[in-house]
Amino acid sequence: MITVQEAEKLILDSIGEIDPETVAIDAALGRCLREPINADRALPPFDRATMDGIAINSSTYNTGQRKFKIGGTAPAGAPQQALPELKACLEIMTGAPLPQMADCVVKIEDLEIKDDTAILPDGLQLDFHTAVHAQGSDCKSGAELLSPNRKLTAKEIAIAASVGKAEVSVSRSPRIAIVSTGDELVSIEQTPEPHQIRRSNDLTLSTALVSAGFPNVERVHIPDDQEQIETQLRELMQRCDSIILAGGVSKGKYDYIPETLAKLGVSIRFQWVSQRPGKPMWYGQFSRDGARLPVFALPGNPVSCFTCLRRYVIPALEKWIGLPPAKPCYAKLNHDLTFKPELTLFLPAVAEPKASGELWATPALFNTSGDFVSVAKTDGFIELPKSRKIFPEGEAFQFYPWPI
Numbered sequence: 001m002i003t004v005q006e007a008e009k010l011i012l013d014s015i016g017e018i019d020p021e022t023v024a025i026d027a028a029l030g031r032c033l034r035e036p037i038n039a040d041r042a043l044p045p046f047d048r049a050t051m052d053g054i055a056i057n058s059s060t061y062n063t064g065q066r067k068f069k070i071g072g073t074a075p076a077g078a079p080q081q082a083l084p085e086l087k088a089c090l091e092i093m094t095g096a097p098l099p100q101m102a103d104c105v106v107k108i109e110d111l112e113i114k115d116d117t118a119i120l121p122d123g124l125q126l127d128f129h130t131a132v133h134a135q136g137s138d139c140k141s142g143a144e145l146l147s148p149n150r151k152l153t154a155k156e157i158a159i160a161a162s163v164g165k166a167e168v169s170v171s172r173s174p175r176i177a178i179v180s181t182g183d184e185l186v187s188i189e190q191t192p193e194p195h196q197i198r199r200s201n202d203l204t205l206s207t208a209l210v211s212a213g214f215p216n217v218e219r220v221h222i223p224d225d226q227e228q229i230e231t232q233l234r235e236l237m238q239r240c241d242s243i244i245l246a247g248g249v250s251k252g253k254y255d256y257i258p259e260t261l262a263k264l265g266v267s268i269r270f271q272w273v274s275q276r277p278g279k280p281m282w283y284g285q286f287s288r289d290g291a292r293l294p295v296f297a298l299p300g301n302p303v304s305c306f307t308c309l310r311r312y313v314i315p316a317l318e319k320w321i322g323l324p325p326a327k328p329c330y331a332k333l334n335h336d337l338t339f340k341p342e343l344t345l346f347l348p349a350v351a352e353p354k355a356s357g358e359l360w361a362t363p364a365l366f367n368t369s370g371d372f373v374s375v376a377k378t379d380g381f382i383e384l385p386k387s388r389k390i391f392p393e394g395e396a397f398q399f400y401p402w403p404i
């Protein structure tokens with residue numbers, strides 16, 4: 001049996017980077033950028049007025065002139081104009097290019113307009129570039145604004161749009177199959193017999209993946225029949241980039257998954273991790289067209305497979321699409337805990353941010369790793385290392401928020 005850290009390393013070390021593809025910028029939300037985005041010109045591209053008012057030359061004001069004849073209007077969207085003379089002004093709108101000979105903008109609230117003259121009071125603080133967003137002050141032409149391997153959210157999309165990238169290179173979204181197995185499991189619509197249960201893991205896993213940024217997911221359910229498992233997995237291996245199984249991986253007579261995966265040529269990287277829940281977890285890879293494609297077989301108990309998805313699968317998929325590791329999050333334990341088994345404990349907990357800036361975790365009381373009712377009340381899990389048995393109140397441990 002391997003440790004949580006060994007399992008994590010084996011998975012992450014085995015994962016390469018998926019191919020890029022080009023998509024329209026308005027379809028790129030949540031994707032991982034695979035090319036640098038450079039400024040095609042300076043930003044802002046011209047000296048830009050930041051206030052509605054008048055454009056003047058500050059030295060004219062500072063040498064005592066208070067009345068400025070209005071020589072015209074400079075709206076946003078019009079080419080740059082010029083002051084008719086140093087003593088004059090132009091009315092100017094926010095976003096317009098600063099006229100030649102002007103070097104600052106006086107906002108409309110600070111002046112009075114009478115007929116065709118702007119009258120300024122004494123005591124204004126007017127200098128070179130007052131109320132002007134100077135050309136190139138945000139970045140120079142050609143500067144790298146976004147480097148590859150970052151997630152495209154609204155703010156990155158604003159940058160790509162502003163430099164004219166109608167299309168961007170991003171990581172291909174892997175096609176993922178979620179496979180549940182088990183004769184006891186019936187569909188949501190069915191009324192279960194007393195010995196049956198409605199299946200939920202496959203839907204939990206697929207929705208968690210969608211919310212984590214992996215929308216290309218399909219669900220398949222297979223009964224505990226080795227032939228059917230083999231046929232369906234073979235077919236999925238031909239057209240999916242990754243397979244995530246839930247159930248059928250432990251030591252039961254009908255836990256056919258590890259044996260069938262081996263038969264299909266999926267090479268095992270490990271099985272059995274010293275953790276609770278999720279001890280029977282299995283991980284391997286298969287090859288197709290030169291690519292090594294990951295297969296995760298997660299234990300069927302609902303809390304186990306959800307925890308393993310969060311702890312191992314989502315970080316692995318994020319690495320695969322080129323994202324850097326997520327920054328760790330920590331929470332302080334709200335009460336003393338003792339856990340004797342030689343296992344890392346993933347403990348579902350309610351997380352409460354305090355005004356001090358600390359996050360405190362209150363572990364949930366729950367029955368077994370089949371108890372997903374209690375898990376639904378929590379925000380994530382804390383990871384208590386296997387090297388320890390006593391965990392005192394107030395000590396900080398790594399906290400993994402659930403996918404939302």
Ligand SMILES: Nc1nc2c(c(=O)[nH]1)N[C@H]1C(S)=C(S)[C@@H](COP(=O)(O)OP(=O)(O)OC[C@H]3O[C@@H](n4cnc5c(N)ncnc54)[C@H](O)[C@@H]3O)O[C@H]1N2
Nearest residue numbers: 180199200201202247248249250251255279299300301304
């Ligand atoms: N002799 C041993 N028995 C078990 C061990 C062990 O080490 N030795 N490990 C236990 C642990 S820990 C876990 S976790 C489970 C894992 O079992 P499997 O991966 O084989 O999963 P199943 O047997 O198929 O199912 C377990 C449990 O989960 C329910 N389940 C499965 N799929 C779904 C689904 N899609 N939706 C809702 N619920 C699901 C299933 O009905 C079972 O109750 O093995 C222990 N046994």
Ligand code: MOO
Nearest residue numbers: 277278301304369
């Ligand atoms: O460890 Mo299992 O994953 O408890 O139910």
Ligand SMILES: [Mg+2]
Nearest residue numbers: 248250252255
């Ligand atoms: Mg089983």
